[in-house]
Amino acid sequence: MNLDIKEYIEKEFYYLHSHPELSYQEYETTKRLKTDLQDSGIEILPYHLDTGVVASIGSGERTVAIRADIDALPIHEEADVAYKSLSDGVMHACGHDSHTAIILGAALLLKQHEQELKGKVRVIFQPAEEAPGGAGKIIEAGALDNVSAIFGIHSAPFFDVGTLGILAGPTHAAVEKFELILEGNGTHAAHPNLGKDTVLIASHFITAIQSIVSREIDPVDSAVVSVTHIQAGNTWNVIPQSAYLEGTIRTYTKKARALAKKRFEDIAKGIASTFGISASMKWTVEIPATFNDYKLEQLARTTALEEGFIVEDAPRSLGGEDFSLYQEKIPGFFILVGTGKSFPNHNPRFRVAPEALYPASKYVAKLVRKYLES
Structure with missing residues (x-):
């Protein structure tokens, strides 16, 4: 297919x-x-995926991978662009449409010079990074088999077009999502002595877990413990039977991650024991920290x-960033692409400058x- 790749990927970006x-x-x-891939003569690999695509370009023993994520967010778009989202309440507010267009452009360029490649390039269009964990589906399908390294990119609305952000070591935090249910005894608000007040107990718990970061994590490490969702009771004169808490822990190092999770569980059990109630919790998301390979930094x-x-x-x-799941398996490097100064990622007015796409490809x-x- 004879095409202007710059024009083509910008058109695809607008559609996406x-x-x-x-x-x-x-x-x-x-x-x-x-x-897009088939029309360009690019081989689609037969991995079993409900959504997402893996393709291959080139030949030979050595294989390197490039990855884009393709999912959007449940955000209603407010950006003033001609190609605004047509899906109410859904928006590419993190730039995954630009990632997809950039990696598609790279694939088309590589296909044009396929005979010159000294090996194979596996092109991964990954679902559900925002879930998060779509990278796990790609790995389970076998798409990293025989791959020696992987590169990924992400939009950076704090960098001008023409700037790349490159850094070895940890760049994005490990992500834990927790759910905790405190089960006490409901009673009339006028007679708290006859029940176990889960609102009060939840308040003690929320205060106590802040000591994990302030008094137990090494001060030179970065960490966050946040309760972001509390649900208890439904009226003014009843002490509720139970309280539901949800939130996240973010850490960089394996040591801080293990300590934060252990102390979180210890405090939940201790608070429950102190107040004579039961506590049940589960980790519903567990994503390691993104760690850029030092040997790949100079090349990047x-x-x-x-x-x-x-x-x-x-x-x-x-x-x-669930790109970290790939980096647990093979060396990888994650690069920030300046997409023009804008509102931040996950903001309803976030936008990507289309002129950033082709140079990144x-x-x-x-x-x-x-x-x-090399």
């Missing part, structure tokens, strides 16, 4: 932005990507400079070519 789909619901996005930086990018140290973030294509040659 207008037609966002939530995690594990990316059926139309998957169909469109398969058509030198390639960026060769392509005319300004290179900045990527800021570390306590936000999570060229960069990713050159990066994996150089990796295979």
